Amino acid sequence: MPSTPAKTPRLTGEALHAGYESRRVLDGVDLAVAEGQLTVLLGPNGSGKSTLLKTLARTLTPSAGRVCLDGQDIHRRNTREVAQRLGILPQGPSAPEGLTVRQLVGMGRFPHRRLWRQDAERDARAIHAAMAYTDVAAFAERSVDALSGGQRQRCWIAMVLAQETDLILLDEPTTFLDLKVQVDLLELLSRLAHEHGRTLLLVLHDLNLAAAYADRLVMMRDGRIVTSGTPRDVFTATHLKGVFDLDARVLEDPETGSPICVPTPRRGARPSARPASPTVDRRCIS
Amino acid sequence: MLNHRVSRVAGLLLGLALVAAAFVASVMLGTTEIAPPTFAQALMHYDPSRVAHIIIHTERLPRAVIAALVGASLAIAGALMQTMTRNPLASPGILGINAGAMFFVVIAVSLLPLHTPAEYVWAALLGALVAACLVVVLSRGRQGELSPLRVVLAGVAITAMFVSFSQGLLIIDRQSFESVLYWLAGSVSGRELSLVVPLLPLFGGALLLCALLVRHANALMLGDDMVKGLGMRAGTIKLLLGLVVILLAGSSVALAGMIGFVGLIVPHMARGLFGVDHRWLLPACALLGASLLLLADVASRFLMPPQDVPVGVMTALIGTPFFIYLARSKQA
Ligand SMILES: Nc1ncnc2c1ncn2[C@@H]1O[C@H](COP(=O)(O)OP(=O)(O)O)[C@@H](O)[C@H]1O
Numbered sequence: 001m002p003s004t005p006a007k008t009p010r011l012t013g014e015a016l017h018a019g020y021e022s023r024r025v026l027d028g029v030d031l032a033v034a035e036g037q038l039t040v041l042l043g044p045n046g047s048g049k050s051t052l053l054k055t056l057a058r059t060l061t062p063s064a065g066r067v068c069l070d071g072q073d074i075h076r077r078n079t080r081e082v083a084q085r086l087g088i089l090p091q092g093p094s095a096p097e098g099l100t101v102r103q104l105v106g107m108g109r110f111p112h113r114r115l116w117r118q119d120a121e122r123d124a125r126a127i128h129a130a131m132a133y134t135d136v137a138a139f140a141e142r143s144v145d146a147l148s149g150g151q152r153q154r155c156w157i158a159m160v161l162a163q164e165t166d167l168i169l170l171d172e173p174t175t176f177l178d179l180k181v182q183v184d185l186l187e188l189l190s191r192l193a194h195e196h197g198r199t200l201l202l203v204l205h206d207l208n209l210a211a212a213y214a215d216r217l218v219m220m221r222d223g224r225i226v227t228s229g230t231p232r233d234v235f236t237a238t239h240l241k242g243v244f245d246l247d248a249r250v251l252e253d254p255e256t257g258s259p260i261c262v263p264t265p266r267r268g269a270r271p272s273a274r275p276a277s278p279t280v281d282r283r284c285i286s
Numbered sequence: 287m288l289n290h291r292v293s294r295v296a297g298l299l300l301g302l303a304l305v306a307a308a309f310v311a312s313v314m315l316g317t318t319e320i321a322p323p324t325f326a327q328a329l330m331h332y333d334p335s336r337v338a339h340i341i342i343h344t345e346r347l348p349r350a351v352i353a354a355l356v357g358a359s360l361a362i363a364g365a366l367m368q369t370m371t372r373n374p375l376a377s378p379g380i381l382g383i384n385a386g387a388m389f390f391v392v393i394a395v396s397l398l399p400l401h402t403p404a405e406y407v408w409a410a411l412l413g414a415l416v417a418a419c420l421v422v423v424l425s426r427g428r429q430g431e432l433s434p435l436r437v438v439l440a441g442v443a444i445t446a447m448f449v450s451f452s453q454g455l456l457i458i459d460r461q462s463f464e465s466v467l468y469w470l471a472g473s474v475s476g477r478e479l480s481l482v483v484p485l486l487p488l489f490g491g492a493l494l495l496c497a498l499l500v501r502h503a504n505a506l507m508l509g510d511d512m513v514k515g516l517g518m519r520a521g522t523i524k525l526l527l528g529l530v531v532i533l534l535a536g537s538s539v540a541l542a543g544m545i546g547f548v549g550l551i552v553p554h555m556a557r558g559l560f561g562v563d564h565r566w567l568l569p570a571c572a573l574l575g576a577s578l579l580l581l582a583d584v585a586s587r588f589l590m591p592p593q594d595v596p597v598g599v600m601t602a603l604i605g606t607p608f609f610i611y612l613a614r615s616k617q618a
C-alpha cells in the first residue's frame with residue numbers, strides 16, 4: 001500500500017444535505033476525496049452512496065451544504081469545464097441497442113468539443129488510449145449491448161477515461177461480475193490511481209475487495225458517514241457490525257496484510273459438517 | 287448494418303438516388319402519364335398552352351415536392367422523439383403531435399379566415415406545441431421521467447381527443463367539410479408550389495437547429511445523468527430538440543394533414559441500416575422518409591383508379607402491420 005502523500009484534496013463536500021422529491025437521503029455529509037488515491041465508499045443498500053456520488057458530481061443539487069471543486073462551488077462553475085476535470089459513471093448505465101463500443105467511448109470526448117473548434121487528432125488519441133488501457137479495442141465495432149457484463153463495464157470505464165479527467169467517480173463498476181473480472185477491473189483502476197496519478201472514488205459492494213484495493217475507505221449508513229480512513233484503521237468487526245449490522249471476524253491476509261472479513265454464521269445456520277477452520281477466501285457481500 | 291464509413295456514405299448516396307428516382311416516378315406516373323422529355327421541357331421551357339406542362343406545374347411537381355419534404359420531416363421528427371423519450375414507439379403520429387396540429391388547423395380554417403398553409407401554419411405549430419406539452423404533463427412520473435407506457439397511452443388519448451374535436455367542428459361547419467375531410471386523412475395533393483414556398487424557412491430553420499444538435503442527440507441516448515456528467519444540460523437539449531420536432535411536424539401537417547406511420551417506421555429502418563449515431567441516422571431518415579412517402583403517394587394513385595386515395599391511408603396500410611410487429615417484439 002503506498003504511503004499517503006498529503007496533497008490538498010480538490011473535491012470536497014461540506015455539510016451536504018440532498019435527496020429526492022419524495023425523501024431526504026444525505027444528512028450532513030462532510031467528505032474530502034484524497035488526491036491521487038483510490039477511495040472506496042461502502043454502505044448497505046439504500047444508505048445513500050449513489051446519492052452522495054451524484055451530489056459530488058453535480059448531477060444532483062444539494063438542498064444544503066456545498067461541493068467544492070478546486071476551491072469553487074461546483075454548481076456555480078461552467079458545467080462543461082467541470083466535465084473536463086471530473087468524470088462520473090452512474091450506477092447501472094444502459095446503452096441503446098446498436099451503439100458500438102467506439103461510438104460509446106467517443107462520447108467521453110464531449111466536454112472537449114465545441115462546435116467551431118474540435119481537435120480531431122487529440123480526440124482520436126484519447127479514444128485510442130482509453131480503449132487500449134481497458135482492452136476493449138478488439139471489439140470496437142461491436143454493439144455494447146451484445147457484450148458480456150465484464151466487457152460492457154470496461155467499455156463504460158473506457159468512456160470515462162476518454163474524458164481525460166483527473167477525478168473519476170464510479171458507482172458500482174464491478175457489481176454483477178465474476179470475481180476474476182472484478183479483480184481485473186480493480187487492478188486496472190488501482191493502476192490508474194497509483195501509476196497515472198488519477199483520483200478515484202468508487203462505490204463497491206464487495207467488502208473484502210474494497211479492503212484489498214482501497215487506499216481509503218468511507219463507510220456510510222442512513223445518509224451519514226460513520227467512519228473513514230485506511231482499511232487497517234476502519235475495517236474492523238465493530239464498524240462492520242455498526243454499518244452493515246454484520247457479525248464477522250476480521251483477519252489479516254498473511255501476504256498483503258490487508259484486512260479480510262469472515263462472516264460468522266449464527267447457530268443453526270452452519271452447515272452440519274463444518275470444516276475445522278474457516279477458509280480465508282470466503283467473501284462476504286453486503 | 288453498414289459498419290464502415292465508406293459503406294455508410296455509399297448507402298446515403300444510394301438513398302439519394304432512390305429519392306431522385308421516386309421523385310421522377312411521382313411526376314411521371316398517374317392517370318396522365320408524362321414522358322421524361324416532357325418533364326425536362328416543362329422544367330426548362332414552361333409552355334402554359336400545353337396540358338402536360340400545366341399538369342406538371344400545378345399538380346405533379348408540387349405534389350412530389352410536398353411528399354419528399356413531409357416524408358423527410360416526419361421521419362426526422364420521429365427519430366428525434368424516439369431518442370428523447372427513449373421509446374421505440376414514439377412518433378409525431380402516435381404521440382398526438384400531428385393530431386394537435388391538425389385540430390388547430392381545423393379551427394383556423396373553419397372559425398377564422400385563414401386559408402393558405404402560410405396563414406394557418408402558425409395554428410399548426412401552436413397545436414403541435416399544445417399536444418407536446420399535454421403528452422409531457424400527462425406522462426411525467428414523479429421524478430420527471432417519461433415512462434414508455436404512459437407516453438404512448440397519453441399520445442393515444444390525445445390523438446383520439448383532437449381527432450374527434452376536429453370531426454365535431456367539421457360537422458358543424460359543413461362548408462369546410464369536403465375539402466378538409468379528405469385532407470384529415472393525410473394528402474400531398476391539390477396544392478400549388480407557391481403555397482409551399484413560404485413554409486420553407488420553417489423547415490430550413492428546423493433542419494439547421496437539428497444539425498447543430500446531432501452530437502447532443504447522441505448523448506441523450508445514454509440517459510440524463512450521463513448527459514449531465516458530460517457537461518451538458520439535458521433539459522435544454524430536450525427543449526431545443528422538442529422545438530425541432532414541433533417545427534417539422536407542425537409544418538408538415540399544415541402542408542399535408544395527418545400522415546401517420548412515416549415517423550414511426552422510417553427511423554427503425556434507418557437504424558437497422560445505419561446504426562444509432564444521429565450523424566448518419568438523421569440523413570438516412572430524411573432520404574428514406576422522402577422515398578417512402580413519394581412511393582406511397584405514387585402507389586395510392588393506382589389503388590382505386592381513377593380515384594385518388596389519400597396517401598395517409600396508404601402509409602397506414604404499410605405502417606399498421608409494422609407497428610404491431612414492433613410492439614410485439616419489444617414486449618418479448
Ligand atoms: N431517483 C430517486 N428518487 C427517489 N428516491 C430515490 C432515488 N434514488 C434513490 N432513492 C432513494 O434514496 C435512498 C438512497 O439511495 P441510494 O443513494 O441509491 O443508495 P445506495 O446507492 O447506497 O444503495 C434509497 O432509499 C432510495 O430508495
Ligand SMILES: [Mg+2]
Binds near residue numbers: 091
Ligand atoms: Mg447505489
